[in-house]
Amino acid sequence: MARDVQITIDCADPAKLAAFWAEVLDYRVQGPPEGFDSWEQALNAMGVPPERHNDASAVVDPEGAGPRLFFQRVPESKRVKNRVHLDVRAAPGLTGEARMSALEAAADLLVPLGATRVGRYEPAPPLEAGHVLMTDPEGNEFCLD
Template structure:
């Protein structure tokens, strides 16, 4: 029997799926993922799958505006984050090391200010050859990510 090609999905555990999904949708310029084919909206899908209404906020999913690429899902879990992530996301805004350093830093700092205003926290600055290379940040629930 032929099996479909696996697809990559990324899931982030959190205590408030909507808050964290909204943060990441903004950070990446993404949108709420559409419901599966055959359903016009998420409430219809959830109702048809007999998900109790009080659980509708337990998950969220975002995707690129183009619809391509992996989705990032957010799943409510009962326990808070307690240790460092072993996997993290990079928000790549600088253009890379080939871009003039002051422009790279300006782009990184502008993104930092925008995301801090939306609940992120700076954990540390990492430098390479004396220049800012990237920032290690935390999303509103403490999940580490980098602005590069």
């Protein structure tokens, strides 16, 4: 049975996280509903008070192949390691040191966007594929894989 999947991420600043993940994944922040030039215009027309304008945001794959990521504001902060995380395929088809170099280069590009490099995990048998553990601007773990 085929299903569409949306990934929902609880956060403190949906707009900031949406902008970050749009850059990481080559996605785009989802535009406002048809008939509106901006989200501010749409939310005002819907009667959403200004202090609630950043309650949610989303990013979408411009080619329509990947899942939508939905960011929703929650009052509590992140406290423990994620039970589910994203693996960003930053070195497809590469192995060994070429793979690890590509992952390090990707990590270097993400740090100025607000990511934090947590650690490098070297390739180890039997999988032979290392990865770089990162966190997004709100501390959610993800792997460059």
